[in-house]
Amino acid sequence: MSLAQRRRAVTRAAAHWLGSFASSVRSVARQPRPEVAPLSIPWSTFDRLQFVVSQRHRTSVGGEHRGRQRAPSPDFADYRPYQHGDDVRRIDWNVYGRLGVLQLRQTEAQLRVSVKILLDCSASMHWGEPEKFKFARELTLALSRVALARSDSVSITCLGHADRSIGPLSGIHQFGVVEHFLNATSPRGKVDLVSAVPPAIMDRSRPRNGPGLTFLISDLHGITDPGVLFGSLRSASESAVTLHVVSQAEADPEALGDVDLVDAESGQIVEVGLSLNVIQAYRARYDAWRQHLERTCGERDVRYVRCSTERTIPEVVLADLRNCQVVR
Amino acid sequence: MTFLAPAAALALLAIPVIILIHYLRGSRRRLRVPSVELWQGLAPGLTARNRVKRPPLSLLLLLQILIGLGLALALMRPAREGDTLRHLGLVIDASASMQASDVGQSRFEAARQAALSRINSLAPTDQVTLVRGGYKPTVEFAGPAKDAEPAVKGLKAGASPARLDDAVMRAALELSRTEDLRGEILVFTDAATDTSTQMNPGRFPLEVVTLAGTGGNQAITDLSARIEPGARAIDVFAEISNYEARPVRTSVQLLADDLPLPLRQIDLPANGRVPLALSVPLESARITARLSVRDALPLDDIAEVALPSVRPRSIMLVSRGSSALERALRAIPGARVLTATPEDSANAAADLTVFDGVSPKSLPSGAILLVHPPGDNGIVQVTGDLRLPPITTVDTTHPLLNGVDVTALRFMRADRITAPAWGHTVLGSPRGPLIVEGVRAGQPIAIFAFDPVASGFEKSIGFPVLVANTVSSTLARVSGPSLRPGQVVSVPAPSDSQPSIVIRPDGQRETLSSAGPGARFDNTDQIGRYSVLDAATQRTARTFSVSLLNGGESNIAPRAFPRPPAFAIDESGLRRLAMEWWWPLVAIGIGLLAFEWLVFARRG
Numbered sequence: 001m002s003l004a005q006r007r008r009a010v011t012r013a014a015a016h017w018l019g020s021f022a023s024s025v026r027s028v029a030r031q032p033r034p035e036v037a038p039l040s041i042p043w044s045t046f047d048r049l050q051f052v053v054s055q056r057h058r059t060s061v062g063g064e065h066r067g068r069q070r071a072p073s074p075d076f077a078d079y080r081p082y083q084h085g086d087d088v089r090r091i092d093w094n095v096y097g098r099l100g101v102l103q104l105r106q107t108e109a110q111l112r113v114s115v116k117i118l119l120d121c122s123a124s125m126h127w128g129e130p131e132k133f134k135f136a137r138e139l140t141l142a143l144s145r146v147a148l149a150r151s152d153s154v155s156i157t158c159l160g161h162a163d164r165s166i167g168p169l170s171g172i173h174q175f176g177v178v179e180h181f182l183n184a185t186s187p188r189g190k191v192d193l194v195s196a197v198p199p200a201i202m203d204r205s206r207p208r209n210g211p212g213l214t215f216l217i218s219d220l221h222g223i224t225d226p227g228v229l230f231g232s233l234r235s236a237s238e239s240a241v242t243l244h245v246v247s248q249a250e251a252d253p254e255a256l257g258d259v260d261l262v263d264a265e266s267g268q269i270v271e272v273g274l275s276l277n278v279i280q281a282y283r284a285r286y287d288a289w290r291q292h293l294e295r296t297c298g299e300r301d302v303r304y305v306r307c308s309t310e311r312t313i314p315e316v317v318l319a320d321l322r323n324c325q326v327v328r
Numbered sequence: 329m330t331f332l333a334p335a336a337a338l339a340l341l342a343i344p345v346i347i348l349i350h351y352l353r354g355s356r357r358r359l360r361v362p363s364v365e366l367w368q369g370l371a372p373g374l375t376a377r378n379r380v381k382r383p384p385l386s387l388l389l390l391l392q393i394l395i396g397l398g399l400a401l402a403l404m405r406p407a408r409e410g411d412t413l414r415h416l417g418l419v420i421d422a423s424a425s426m427q428a429s430d431v432g433q434s435r436f437e438a439a440r441q442a443a444l445s446r447i448n449s450l451a452p453t454d455q456v457t458l459v460r461g462g463y464k465p466t467v468e469f470a471g472p473a474k475d476a477e478p479a480v481k482g483l484k485a486g487a488s489p490a491r492l493d494d495a496v497m498r499a500a501l502e503l504s505r506t507e508d509l510r511g512e513i514l515v516f517t518d519a520a521t522d523t524s525t526q527m528n529p530g531r532f533p534l535e536v537v538t539l540a541g542t543g544g545n546q547a548i549t550d551l552s553a554r555i556e557p558g559a560r561a562i563d564v565f566a567e568i569s570n571y572e573a574r575p576v577r578t579s580v581q582l583l584a585d586d587l588p589l590p591l592r593q594i595d596l597p598a599n600g601r602v603p604l605a606l607s608v609p610l611e612s613a614r615i616t617a618r619l620s621v622r623d624a625l626p627l628d629d630i631a632e633v634a635l636p637s638v639r640p641r642s643i644m645l646v647s648r649g650s651s652a653l654e655r656a657l658r659a660i661p662g663a664r665v666l667t668a669t670p671e672d673s674a675n676a677a678a679d680l681t682v683f684d685g686v687s688p689k690s691l692p693s694g695a696i697l698l699v700h701p702p703g704d705n706g707i708v709q710v711t712g713d714l715r716l717p718p719i720t721t722v723d724t725t726h727p728l729l730n731g732v733d734v735t736a737l738r739f740m741r742a743d744r745i746t747a748p749a750w751g752h753t754v755l756g757s758p759r760g761p762l763i764v765e766g767v768r769a770g771q772p773i774a775i776f777a778f779d780p781v782a783s784g785f786e787k788s789i790g791f792p793v794l795v796a797n798t799v800s801s802t803l804a805r806v807s808g809p810s811l812r813p814g815q816v817v818s819v820p821a822p823s824d825s826q827p828s829i830v831i832r833p834d835g836q837r838e839t840l841s842s843a844g845p846g847a848r849f850d851n852t853d854q855i856g857r858y859s860v861l862d863a864a865t866q867r868t869a870r871t872f873s874v875s876l877l878n879g880g881e882s883n884i885a886p887r888a889f890p891r892p893p894a895f896a897i898d899e900s901g902l903r904r905l906a907m908e909w910w911w912p913l914v915a916i917g918i919g920l921l922a923f924e925w926l927v928f929a930r931r932g
Contacts (some may be wrong), residue, residue, distance in 0.1 A: 124362035132362075221363040250362055259357045263364040270364045278370055285366050 015276060018174055041313050043175070046142055047149035047319070049327045053113050053213050053239050079103040083157055108283035112156075113213055114168065115147040116237065118200055119182075120218030120245075121160040122191035123265045128247030133187045135309045136217045136245050142317045143215060144178045146327060156181065157200040159218070165200070190265040193218060194229045201236035212237025217307075219245045222265060226293055230300035240302040241326050244293065247309050253279060329408050332908065336403035337787035342396040350389045351823045352737060375919035388928055395920045402913035415455040415509035416473070417499030417532070417860050420483060422462040423490035424813065424855075424881040428518070428624040430543025436485040438539045439516035446475050446514060455509055457502040460854065461517070463488035463814030465495035470502055486853040487627055487874070488814030489881055492517060493527050500530040519886035540886035544572025544626030546596060547882030548580075548617050551631040551875065552730060555661050557606065562635050563617050566604040570596035571883045578621040580604065584612040608635065614873070627855050628882045633810040641803055644692070646670055647684035652786035656795035657682065663799065679803055685779065695772040695802035700743060700779040707768070708751075708775055712744040714759055721756035725812045725877075727752050728765055728774070732790040739785060742778040750848070751775065752816060763794075765801065767818030772802040811874045816850040828869065829861040839863070 082091060082102035095103045119140050125133035140156060147154040148171060155167025156178065166181045193216075201214060214237040223229055233240045253274070260272045272278065290306070297304035305324045307316050321327045331337075361367070420443060426436040447456055458469040458479050463486070469479030496513060503511035513530040517539040527534060550567035558779050576596045582589040594602050608615060612635050619629040643657050646666045657665045666678065668684045681688070682697040684709045687705040696707070729906040744760045747753055751766035751773070764775040776798075780786040789824070810918050811817055827841045830849055833856025840849060852858070852874045860870040874881065 042588060127360070127362045221365065224382075247362075255357075255359055257357065259359045261364050261367055262358055262360045264362050265359055268364055269358075270367050272367055272370065281370050282366060285370070289366060 005272070012275075041138060041142070043142070045314060046145045046317060047172075049322075050150050051113055051115065051146060051147045051152070051213050051239075052325050052328050078105060078106045112146065112170075113150070113152040114237070115143065115152050116201060116212060116214040117143055117154065117156045118197060118216045118218075118233075119156060119158050119185070120191060120193065121158045121185060121187045121189075122218075122222070123188055123217055123247070124221045127264055128249055129248075130309045132219055132245045132247050132309055134315075135307070137161065137185070137245060138180050138313045139217055139245075139307065139316060140182060141179060142313050145175060146317075148175050148178070149163040154178070156299075158185050159193065159196045159200060160187070160189055161185065167194075185321045190222070191262075193223055194225055194232075197229060198232045201232065212239070214240045216240070217241060217243045217245060219247075219250075220293055223293075226296040227300065229268075229328075230297050230302045234300045234302050240300075241324075242297050242302050242304050243307050244290070244291075245307050245309065251290075252283060253255050277283065302326075329406055329696075330404035331584075332407050336405070339400035341395070342400060343393055346392045346396055347389070350386075350392075352552070357548065373525050378869070379467070382594060388924065391411045391920055395917050395924070398913045398917040398920070402910040405465070405908055405910050406913075407908040412510045413454055413508070414450060414501050415457065415511045416446065417452060417457045417459065417503050417511065417513040418446070418480075419459045419461050419465075419492065419495045419499050419513065419515040419517075420650070421490045421492060421515070421521070422460050422483070423518075423521055423626050423900060424485040424487040424876055424878065425487050425518055425520040425625065425884045426490075427487075427627055428520075428541070428543060428545065428884045430541030430624040430884070431518075431539055433538050434485070435518045435541070436483075439518075439537075440480055440483060442516055442537060442539065443480050443514075444477060447473050452500055454504055455514075457499055458483070458498045459495045459502075460486075461490040461495035461515070463491060464485045465491055465498050467498055467502060467539065468718065476907045486813065487855050487876060487881075488853055489878065490517070490521055492521065494525040496529050496534065500528070501531055503532050504530065513774055518884065519888070520884045521880065538886055540884070541624070543884065544574070544576075545569075545623045545628070545882055545884050546570050546572070546576055546578060546619060546621045546626070547628035547879070548619055548631040548877065549601065549628070549879040549882055550877060551617050551633050551636045553608075553615060553633060555610075557661060560610070561607040562610060562612060564604075564606050564608055566606075566617050566631075566720050568594060568596060568604065568619065569601040569879060569882060570599060571885060572598065572623075574598050575600075576621065578619060581618040581620060582606065583609045583618070584615040585614055586616065595630065625882065625884055628876040628878070630855065631877055632857060632873035633875070634873070641680060641799065642666065642678040643799065644668055644678035644681045644684055645682060645686070648686065652780050652791070653682065653684055653795065656792040657799070659792055660796050661798055691771070695774075695827065696749075696801065697774045697776070699776040700782075701745070701775060701777070706733045707773065708748050708764070709746040710743055710776075710777075711746060713759060714739075714742040716740060716759035717742050717759060717762065719755060719762070720758050721753055721761070723754045725815075726752075726754045727801045727810070728763060728794060730797050731793045736788060736790065737785070738788075739783040741782050745775070745777045750818065754920075766800070774802050775797045801819045811852055811872060812877065813853050813855065813874055814850075815852055815874075816848050817852065817872055819849055827863050829863050831859040831861060833857060833874075837861075862888050 079092065079095065080103065082104050086104050090104050090106045092103050095101065117140050119136060121133070125136060134299070144156065146153045148169065151170055153168035155165065155169070157165040164185065165179065166188045168179060214233055216233055220242070230240070230242065233242070256274045256276075256279075258271070258273050261272055264266070294304045303324060303326060305320060305326065307320065311320070317327065356709065420436070420439050421437065421501070426434065426439065428435050428546065431438045443458075452472065453475040454473045456469065456473045456476040456839070458476060460466050460468050460483055469476055474518070490516060496515065499513050501919060503513065513532050513534045515527070515534065515536045516539060517536065519536070519538045520540060542638070546568050548566060549569040550565065553562050553564045556563050564582075566580070566582075568580060575598050578594060578596065580592045580594060582592070589606070589608075592604065592605070595603055614632060614634055616632040621629060623629070641663050643663050643665045645654055645657060645665055647653065647667065654665065654667065657663060670689065678692070678694055680695045680697060681692045682699065683701070683705070685700040685702065687702050688696070691706070698705060698707055699709055701708055717739055719734070719737055721770060724734060734755070739762065741760055742757070745764075747756075747761045747764065748766070748768070750768045751761070751764035753761040753763070754765055755761070757762040760777065762777050764777070766773060778785060780791060785791050830838045830840060831832045832838065832851070833854045838849075838851060855874055855876055857871055857873045859868050861867070862869045862874075
């Protein structure tokens, strides 16, 4: 071994031991998040929100979303001249008395959105502190609350649990049903999102004439072809949103030393020596992977929102989703 | 502390093997991650297998080193030294007085229980030697203490006096074979024996455990018979002794040939004795005496002797002239004495042939008395002369010496002979026997290894008594000799070489081999009548009786034993009991293994 090689080996060894020491110091210095009794989420906070959807289809009657279509409703929208064949009951006779011109009164149409939520229930979601699945479950509840408060229909499908879905439900009184359904769900097993999503979005109970909004709540691990996934997601409805659940520990691991990494879904073991260099390389790879997913979503016209488990649900819904124009 | 298996230290090589395995494999943690996809292929040059490293000091490595160290130490069998290993020599007095019932079931049983108690206090690895202190002390057991109990329980009491000095010597001999053990001799006795003889335990400490009560005893201490001088009847003499500090009134039942004679009431004074005398007809062969008293030792309450025969006996004296011997023979009542020269003796036929200083040309039938045998006598080996031989061996209980004052015996000159195997030395010196009696090839023989004239014995008043006793003994009839316990009796071999069977008083049968010149039976430790059965004809060929008739044994009061000498034990060089403590190491190793499984194996 040459002198330079020996010097590099010594430097690497020293860096390894220093890193171990630093890690141990950091783990001692970093105070764990104080155990705070989980606050019950104020679900009523989300009642005033509504989803932002793309209105390319004709409206369906009975919703609470303002639509551009004109349809009978108590809300005045505009006048237009009478044309042969219009309903004479809609003629505004006050305007005719004043102006001597026959004008027709137009009102705003109320839209009902069909919200479809796909919840990733694979084993990889059962990880992290706070747990990703718990976070995703509460996020699903929050989105359901928003939909049900607006009389939208909501249906939820648990990806990974065969035939485990609920909905479509509408009305705020159905919130307890949704909560009970989600509390009985737990993550397990391996899920291939690319093959699991298409059958889940083939929802024949969805009304034909309503705008659709599809949410995919997942950590997006194990995706063989993100383009296919997001493409099928987008094809299911007028709007699609990917809520990427991310754990800070996953993005920024702290462990050092020789470890055997065990895949939570497949059980595959990878032997890794976690040095500082390796961790840096992992972080770069992770960021690149996430950015690739975001970019692919954008290419498929799917909105991408990074949801960190470090934040609370109200923060995610009221701030992050609002900023991304998922809700308003 | 010491290690009993130091070679097992090789197991410590497991520790560097464990460290090597951890060095090669490393102590790895397992981390569960959502996906390993992003980790794969990350800088392969920096993975654990390819990087040279020191084995990290981890809890698993420490645990495994401790387990290996603990198990290796356990294999080496660590032990600390405990007490010194002991070798206990137990001597149990098996004399007649030990059968006295004044201590529990018997003194012997009490001694047996005391011995068992001592054995139970020993460690299983201690050694025990068990010696039965009888007339001939025997080593009944020698081995580890854990195996000694059956031998102690199988010991049987006897009726003969105990030779405790010999028994202690035998025990000391066995103890000396184990130099590295701490030896100690324990004697269980009732001390109702001759305590004048000092027990010599050698270099081992001696402890005497006395088991004796205060029971009194009455006994028949003498029973003998002789033909009345007028040869009209047989005079029987008996002596009843009282070894109790109070007078006792009792009765004596005498039987002649098992036919009861009138019962006699006697008043025994305290610690006194009462003689009895009676006459029985000449035809009687046996006299039995029974004492009707309840005392501590029933063994001595019955006695039996054979009565001398008064059938006219022909005695052939083959001599070159011995007036003293001839006179003694002719004085025997009922004896018809014939004289003959050595040349004429070949055709002589007599009940008893006496060869006085001459060698028999051919052995006659009948009994033989050999006096001052020459070298070529063909019966006993004569090796020389003795001048003023000191008398050191005296069988005072032998019928030959009945009525003979042995303290007055002096021999100016005697013949030096080799004691024959078939004979019993009645009187002897350190350099050879002087009077021998026995049965050789079915022929009763007595030998006087001295010339009555040259030795000066003819002038002694005991000489004619001795001659008369010898004639009576050698000419004893089918109702054979009366013996004391432990005495040896010669049983003549049957003519057709069939074996003889001896039936003991308890009914047990013992077959005697017919090899050799007459069988010798020495299992005479029971009081009572023995029968000798001819195996071929199943007929009783002979009977003989064993009676205690021993005042020393009948006096069951304990005597003072001389205090045994005190010995200081040198414990250096003695083997010590190794107290092993490998088992806590094994327990700790198993506990650590369980902990390792709980912490590491379960969590993967």
